[in-house]
Amino acid sequence: MDHVSVRMTVNGVLVERQVPARTSLADFVRDELGLTGTHLGCEHGVCGACAVLVDGSSVRSCLMLAAQASGAEVTTVEGLPHSGRTARLRDAMSRHHGLQCGFCTSGFLITATELLTDADAVEAPDEGTVREVLSGNVCRCTGYQGIVRAVLEVAGGGATAPSGGEPAARGGGPGAAATAGQQR
Amino acid sequence: MKPAPFAYVRADTAADAIALIDEDPDAKFLAGGQSLLTLMNLRLARPARVVDIGGLGELNRVFDDADSVLVGATVRHRAFETDPLLRRLVPLAADAARHIGHVAIRNQGTLGGTLAHADPAAELPLVMVTLGATMYAESRRRGRRAIPAQDFFVSHYTSELEPDELLTWVRIPTLLPREGWGFVEYARRHGDFAIAGAAAVVGLRPDGTVERVRAGLLNVGDRPLLVSGGASMSGCRPDDELWRDLAGEWVRQANPPENADYVRDVARAALTRALRAAYDRAVSAGGE
Ligand SMILES: Cc1cc2nc3c(=O)[nH]c(=O)nc-3n(C[C@H](O)[C@H](O)[C@H](O)COP(=O)(O)OP(=O)(O)OC[C@H]3O[C@@H](n4cnc5c(N)ncnc54)[C@H](O)[C@@H]3O)c2cc1C
Ligand code: FES
Ligand code: FES
Numbered sequence: 001m002d003h004v005s006v007r008m009t010v011n012g013v014l015v016e017r018q019v020p021a022r023t024s025l026a027d028f029v030r031d032e033l034g035l036t037g038t039h040l041g042c043e044h045g046v047c048g049a050c051a052v053l054v055d056g057s058s059v060r061s062c063l064m065l066a067a068q069a070s071g072a073e074v075t076t077v078e079g080l081p082h083s084g085r086t087a088r089l090r091d092a093m094s095r096h097h098g099l100q101c102g103f104c105t106s107g108f109l110i111t112a113t114e115l116l117t118d119a120d121a122v123e124a125p126d127e128g129t130v131r132e133v134l135s136g137n138v139c140r141c142t143g144y145q146g147i148v149r150a151v152l153e154v155a156g157g158g159a160t161a162p163s164g165g166e167p168a169a170r171g172g173g174p175g176a177a178a179t180a181g182q183q184r
Numbered sequence: 185m186k187p188a189p190f191a192y193v194r195a196d197t198a199a200d201a202i203a204l205i206d207e208d209p210d211a212k213f214l215a216g217g218q219s220l221l222t223l224m225n226l227r228l229a230r231p232a233r234v235v236d237i238g239g240l241g242e243l244n245r246v247f248d249d250a251d252s253v254l255v256g257a258t259v260r261h262r263a264f265e266t267d268p269l270l271r272r273l274v275p276l277a278a279d280a281a282r283h284i285g286h287v288a289i290r291n292q293g294t295l296g297g298t299l300a301h302a303d304p305a306a307e308l309p310l311v312m313v314t315l316g317a318t319m320y321a322e323s324r325r326r327g328r329r330a331i332p333a334q335d336f337f338v339s340h341y342t343s344e345l346e347p348d349e350l351l352t353w354v355r356i357p358t359l360l361p362r363e364g365w366g367f368v369e370y371a372r373r374h375g376d377f378a379i380a381g382a383a384a385v386v387g388l389r390p391d392g393t394v395e396r397v398r399a400g401l402l403n404v405g406d407r408p409l410l411v412s413g414g415a416s417m418s419g420c421r422p423d424d425e426l427w428r429d430l431a432g433e434w435v436r437q438a439n440p441p442e443n444a445d446y447v448r449d450v451a452r453a454a455l456t457r458a459l460r461a462a463y464d465r466a467v468s469a470g471g472e
Binding site: 002020021043048051058059060062065067068070071111114131133136137 | 189217224225238262285287288291292
């Protein structure tokens, strides 16, 4: 009764397991699937080390049950593509000293990937937006400057968008960036 | 593995969820899990069974209903920021939702979850109280009932909902033509719960003078606080000083449990700015 059967696609591979209902998605990918790139820091949603993509959106895998992700498509840091923006992001992270011990890095890569591959973004995210989005991830080593620089480099922006711009819309369909500050 | 053992069942429909919770008094709804799973990880909550409603598509919908918008309980916080219809119809909620935790939290957390959780520091409960929304709840025993937002929040982490009641829909009145909104909060770091915050709606007459003002405060007591009374702005074209005075009067209605003077000062600054933003938006929306 306390076991559930879960079935999901992880990094493109269909997996099916019987696990205790209380298994978090984090423990599932780490312990059941051996994908230890997803790290656990606080286990209550604060540090972002455990970020994974579920159906393309970033989530805290410590605050999601494996059972809740059943039926979904999950991408962990191991499944991020080795070409395009994510490859450039990895490269920029090392050049800008965006990591030291690396404990937080997988979480930052997932969070930044969601931002950088936002299909609905109208313009490149500016520094304010990048900082706001990354604010959900804690790094104890780098002081963040290098991480922000790396993400900005790959975003190709930095000076283009107006300051104070809101995070670009995702999943809202075309024209999602319309109306803050206006009446209907 | 952090939580105590429990049984998991996924509801396929809202009716299914209501039936499942009715069978088992020790069960709890699990929506986005962004509050409940933290409590379970800390073993502050130990439900024997969770009924997963997070995937209920029938409640993950939004309807434009002339002068109000009907938002389902499983609509994610993030949708208030990104869904074009929601942004257009409830811009106050779009502004407020940006302050909830971080993107990953907002991708998962649901409207029904934050309202049922009833944290006095939460943003969307304040928005609902300020806009005068109505919550709809359903259970086997009580059937359907409508609860005005102002009566919905009872105390810290306590809402009007009975344990077997599913919050299904929320009806949020949309702004009138000459109304503007403002939302301001102060937190130590972006994404933290706020020290204090304020939401405001200002409506103008056709001649551009103020017709009505509605405002509320978050994290100044055990629930979102609607403030009222005080000097009437009706018929005025208030300048910044008048708004600050009104905010100063209104925050006296708040009784923060700790650091009362400091929290009231922060609330006053937030409320002043929220009122001014609301007024400015109303003016540029065609009050004059
Ligand atoms: C790091 C972090 C930072 C956060 N920061 C903020 C913040 O700044 N501001 C803020 O407002 N929130 C914040 N949150 C909380 C977040 O908004 C939660 O999403 C929200 O409080 C609960 O929504 P949920 O869908 O996750 O609900 P759950 O956690 O699944 O459920 C919460 C409670 O509501 C009940 N419930 C859920 N849905 C229903 C329903 N439809 N009918 C009846 N009962 C229901 C559950 O049984 C449970 O008791 C934060 C969370 C984290 C982890
Ligand atoms: S381990 Fe999940 S957010 Fe810290
Ligand atoms: S590199 Fe060590 S925590 Fe970020």
